[in-house]
Amino acid sequence: xxxxxxxxxxxxxxxxxxxxxxxxxxxxxxxxxxxxxxxxxxxxxxxxxxxxxxxxxxxxxxxxxxxxxxxxxxxxxxxxxxxxxxxxxxxxxxxxxxxxxxxxxxxxxxxxxxxxxxxxxxxxxxxxxxxxxxxxxxxxxxxxxxxxxxxxxxxxxxxxxxxxxxxxxxxxxxxxxxxxxxxxxxxxxxxxxxxxxxxxxxxxxxxx
Numbered sequence: 001x002x003x004x005x006x007x008x009x010x011x012x013x014x015x016x017x018x019x020x021x022x023x024x025x026x027x028x029x030x031x032x033x034x035x036x037x038x039x040x041x042x043x044x045x046x047x048x049x050x051x052x053x054x055x056x057x058x059x060x061x062x063x064x065x066x067x068x069x070x071x072x073x074x075x076x077x078x079x080x081x082x083x084x085x086x087x088x089x090x091x092x093x094x095x096x097x098x099x100x101x102x103x104x105x106x107x108x109x110x111x112x113x114x115x116x117x118x119x120x121x122x123x124x125x126x127x128x129x130x131x132x133x134x135x136x137x138x139x140x141x142x143x144x145x146x147x148x149x150x151x152x153x154x155x156x157x158x159x160x161x162x163x164x165x166x167x168x169x170x171x172x173x174x175x176x177x178x179x180x181x182x183x184x185x186x187x188x189x190x191x192x193x194x195x196x197x198x199x200x201x202x203x204x205x206x207x208x
Contacts, residue, residue, distance in 0.1 A: 001025050002204035005033035007066060012039045015084075018179040022197035024204070030070060034204040035080035035170075038067055038087025040177060043141060048093060051101040057140075068094055080170035080203040082196070085139050088163075088173035095147030095166070103160055108138040114180060116190060119162050124172070125153040128199070133191040135162060135176035142175060170203040172196070 003025045009016050015037060016026055027033035042058025067087075071094035074081050083091040089099050108114055114136035121129055135154075143161040146152060154163035154174070163174040178193025179185075186192055 002034040002201060003027035003032070004035045004037050004200065004204070005030040005070070006037045006039065007063075007070065014179045014185075015039050018182050018193065018197050021183045021194060022201045024197065024201055030073065033079070035082070035200060036070055036074040037200070038071070038081065038083040038090050039179075040085030040087065040138075042086065044086070044089060044093065044099070046101075049099050049101055064090075071095075075169065075171070078169060080200060081172070082200045083171075083173040084179065085175060085177055088175050089141055089143070091171065091173045092143045092147055092164075095150060095171075097143055097147035097150070098145040099141050100144040102140050103142050105158065106137045106142070106156070106160060107140045114138045114177065117156055119154050119156050121154045121163075123151060123153050124165055124199070125163055128195045129191050134189060135191050136180060137176055139175060172199060 001023060004019055005027045006012060006015060009026050019026060042060055044064050045059050045061045048064065067090045071081065071091060081091065092099060116134050116136055118132060119135055120132055143164065146164060149167050150164045151167055152161055153165050156162055162176060165172045174196060178196035181187060181190055181193030
């Protein structure tokens with residue numbers, strides 16, 4: 001069974017459940033992992049984007065440093081990486097892209113639940129979901145400049161990048177939350193998040 005490194009997995013039970021549903025285990029040691037999962041969470045530190053710190057929420061500089069180090073390690077080893085929400089933003093910076101500090105209309109609802117919106121897809125995401133699909137949204141930052149050697153795989157109808165992938169490396173970044181759209185959380189009116197974790201299993205050498 002392929003194993004995925006998820007830093008501090010006890011903080012991310014939805015992700016560990018989604019990995020297990022996809023037939024993936026959680027590795028205790030990144031050096032022995034087949035792939036890396038970068039989960040959602042708070043904003044990266046403002047100095048990494050050069051913007052007003054008042055725009056930033058739940059900053060954890062130690063986590064920033066650790067996850068960027070992990071990206072560097074797995075990219076150099078050409079091992080698969082899946083970035084989700086904050087994880088997509090970490091990947092964007094690690095690969096040389098940039099972020100916009102705030103976009104309107106993509107945060108969660110007032111009660112803390114996800115919003116949902118339509119998207120258009122390309123490449124891998126079209127093969128998984130067709131040309132259009134509905135996804136959840138719970139973020140206020142997004143990719144500004146796409147990293148070199150990456151391609152946009154999904155955009156919202158207002159033009160915000162919802163997913164991108166590396167053209168040569170097994171790297172996928174999604175701004176939405178597939179772990180909240182699979183297994184017991186799957187919805188008939190939205191994309192099946194299990195397909196994203198199925199992609200991770202396949203690029204880590206597991207069968208679909």
